[in-house]
Amino acid sequence: xxxxxxxxxxxxxxxxxxxxxxxxxxxxDLFDVKDIKxxxxxxxxxxxxxxxxxxxxxxxxxxSGRSEARKQILSKSVIEKLSNLNINKVxxxxxxxxxxxxxxxxxxx
Numbered sequence: 001x002x003x004x005x006x007x008x009x010x011x012x013x014x015x016x017x018x019x020x021x022x023x024x025x026x027x028x029d030l031f032d033v034k035d036i037k038x039x040x041x042x043x044x045x046x047x048x049x050x051x052x053x054x055x056x057x058x059x060x061x062x063x064s065g066r067s068e069a070r071k072q073i074l075s076k077s078v079i080e081k082l083s084n085l086n087i088n089k090v091x092x093x094x095x096x097x098x099x100x101x102x103x104x105x106x107x108x109x
Contacts, residue, residue: 001099002031003061004078006040009054012087014040020085021058024078030062030070054090056082064098071096 075094
């Protein structure tokens with residue numbers, strides 16, 4: 001835990017976005033490095049209003065129970081790292097989503 005899922009326009013490099021998102025999560029000081037998981041899904045077909053604009057949408061999925069202040073720290077930290085990439089004409093969004101602790105299951109084989 002946590003799971004960071006990046007959806008982005010395919011004109012952006014997944015590996016660079018993944019690294020920045022990972023560094024943002026790490027610099028939030030909320031997680032151990034070994035627990036941070038990041039994956040990316042580029043989209044070829046998308047529309048952002050009436051203009052040509054790239055996008056980055058990061059869903060930050062964490063186990064429920066963290067305060068709103070900690071969630072804000074996480075989203076701001078990820079946004080900051082992605083903003084530091086200095087990509088022109090891009091919409092950057094980060095949202096923190098709670099995973100219900102009671103129903104969450106995990107198995108490693």
